[in-house]
Amino acid sequence: SQWGEENLQALSIQEGEDVTMNCSYKTYTTVVQWYRQKSGKGPALIILIRSNEREKRSGRLRATLDTSSQSSSLSITGTLATDTAVYFCATDEGGSNAKLTFGKGTKLSVKS
């Protein structure tokens, strides 16, 4: 799983497999945003889940949020080689002055 103090995690899987990445946060968050960064590009939002949601789906993506354990997960079903990227979670601390804090990321390699 990723959090601010951890180094970049790496996963290598075969095309067609399912994969789950985890994210932990230290304090309250109003939202967990998952970003994907492909090689040579900037990160881009792929799915967002709010604190009052337990699960969110978008195509082959599924995000979950467990506020009691302060953790979120991102699952990708039927991975493709084009899913190869670094995946970041971002959380806020709630409140009007909060900003997003990005985790260290998970580097996913999908081999065809």
Add this chain to the structure above:
Amino acid sequence: DMKVTQMPRYLIKRMGENVLLECGQDMSHETMYWYRQDPGLGLQLIYISYDVDSNSEGDIPKGYRVSRKKREHFSLILDSAKTNQTSVYFCASSLYRQDTQYFGPGTRLLVL
């Protein structure tokens, strides 16, 4: 078309030279950010700007300064660049500080 642009995309400078990185956005976003990204270290926040002339230090501001004179434009300045400032720099913008961040394509800076 929602877009964040960065100029230049690639830059080589000698130690001690001044560096100016430019960022623009066409979404009228209030909040803009500068990050640096080094291998395995994720995104490190350098500065955040809440609006014109309203800037705040991020997690690693030492050696950097910023300027925001127009809402759509945010500059990062390195006075007397150092070799350890070799990195990829990303600019991002968001409607408000907890909202989705839109990233530019990055500037690859090499300080020799």
